[in-house]
Amino acid sequence: MDQGNTSGNARLIDRAVSRRAVLRGAGTGAAVLAGGSLLQACSSGLKGNTKSTGKTITIGFVSPLSGPLAGFAVSDGFVVDTVRKTPKYSGGIKIGSSTYDVKIVVADSQSSTNRASQVAKDLITNDKVDMVLVTSTPEVTNPVASVCESQHVPCVSTVVPWESWYFGRGAKQGDAFKYTTMFFFGVAEFGECFIPMWNRVSNDKVAAGMFPNDADGNAFRAGWPPLMKPAGYRLVDGGAYPDGTTDYTSMISKFKNAKCEIYVNAPLPPDFNVFWKQAAQQGFRPKLATVAKVLLFPADVVALGDLVTNIATDAWWTPTMPYKSSLTGQSAKDLADAFTAATGKQWVQALGSTYSLFEVAYNAFAAVDDPHDHDQVAEQLRKMKFSGMSGALDFTAGPVPGVAIVKPAGVQWKKGTGKFPFELQVVDNSANKDAPIAADLEPTNA
Incomplete structure (x- = not known):
């Protein structure tokens, strides 16, 4: 500790x-x-x-x-x-x-x-x-x-x-x-934060959902479809997997076959790290990854290195x-x-x-x-x-x-310009106008 x-x-x-x-x-x-x-x-x-x-x-x-x-x-x-x-x-x-x-x-x-x-x-x-x-x-x-x-x-x-x-x-x-x-x-505020960012990069409007079988995952699984449908998005649910899963091959294949441009989740941090590394190895490259519960803090970001660049998340305080x-x-x-x-x-x-x-x-x-x-x-x-x-x-x-x-802002992890390797920058304030825009929203994967 x-x-x-x-x-x-x-x-x-x-x-x-x-x-x-x-x-x-x-x-x-x-x-x-x-x-x-x-x-x-x-x-x-x-x-x-x-x-x-x-x-x-x-x-x-x-x-x-x-x-x-x-x-x-x-x-x-x-x-x-x-x-x-x-x-x-x-x-x-x-x-x-x-x-x-x-x-x-x-x-x-x-x-x-x-x-x-x-x-x-x-x-x-x-x-x-x-x-x-x-x-x-x-x-x-x-x-x-x-x-x-x-x-x-x-x-x-x-x-x-x-x-x-x-x-x-x-x-x-x-x-x-x-x-x-x-x-x-809650999920509605995640929608206010994430969907405006999706709209700026997505054409096909198909989103991959990585939601475990736990309190957060089940809340997101139930809450996202009603928010996405009015905005024209379809959710591809990867399945209610147990926390601690180490092989996400079947989930990644499902997302690739559905041609998911958007990615959203609510896993435990170690589980996301395993998933994201496997996704990179297996060629799942969504245009925009918007993550919840993970990559909120610099220590988690450093563990993924360059794979974290331009992943978006929510910021309830900056x-x-x-x-x-x-x-x-x-x-x-x-x-x-x-x-x-x-x-x-x-x-x-x-x-x-x-x-x-x-x-x-x-x-x-x-x-x-x-x-x-x-x-x-x-x-x-x-x-x-x-x-x-x-x-x-x-x-x-x-x-x-x-x-x-509390209303969140949309943020992305960008390459650091000073002491720290990555910096969290506000790229969308649709949900919270108190947060000044600091950088441009860029696709996670071109």
Whole structure:
């Protein structure tokens, strides 16, 4: 594990806990549905009083600091340290006539669904957290959110398509989780981001879809055809393959035979790397590759080398967006520059989303009479509206209760002009006009 991810005094929980999962995978939540109503599930086995007391607010933060999803967490240790030093956190949160110290406890999900459930349980029972913040893919966010929902602990998730987070936990349209909220975007926003780029390069309008049999893959498989059909595109689905597949020959042949000009996906990063290398070897060269869940971060890009040139993806945050911290007024560019200065690493878009988790937490606690009252805090999360490092967030707007939408920009990986071998450049802002265009959209393969 990269020690930079837990720099400073960010404490990593690594206790010996039971290996038995609290929940069984991303598709099962701690909430069940009956008669169209969202009901609390059976007890997950947590015992005793889990509510904290006293003049300290304890926040748990879960992210994949190690394992195959660790690229998502490269900046998380830096953000935690940065937030801790802000006056609104270091000086405590003033509520009424009292000031509450803030303690942040960091836990590594190890990119494992079972481990994510276990550390959420540990934060609740041992640390008696007042809120859990969690980031990066349904493999991490869903089990954590489900444990929190079942135990009545406020939780905020990000960097997970809302459909994967919501429907993947057993909800039906219109249902409302009481204690768990999230901000990010979904398949519709991917469509607003990707389809305008497709339209600029495609003639035949046939798109290849690489969607695994997991929460993200199934959400994309269901969500893309209704978006593509009005735009004149036909989806060729490569099949619901299991995560960890190592031979994609049959899928590649299917895409080649259908003459797919466009490619879209939602795999685990290591699986895409294997697929893309095999696609190059076997002659599948789509005019434009638009990828989701992968190639979001420089470490993943370097692993593919020149094969990454002009692959397009989504960017929910960039240093060029005109957003500022609601905690300090620091700009997006200042945050990115500070990260590079402190770590020597290239900026990553998780800087903005992780930072905003702590903005949301601060705003919720500052608005209640008792920060240890989980119902009060959860109510503030559900009705929250504010602008900060991720732009404007409105948890009342939907598309379902407790979900705030962030609009992404279309970006491509271009050859670097300075210190880093590749740079992420905004090439289309159809979905988010706040993102200034920095480069021309070019075909991934001529």
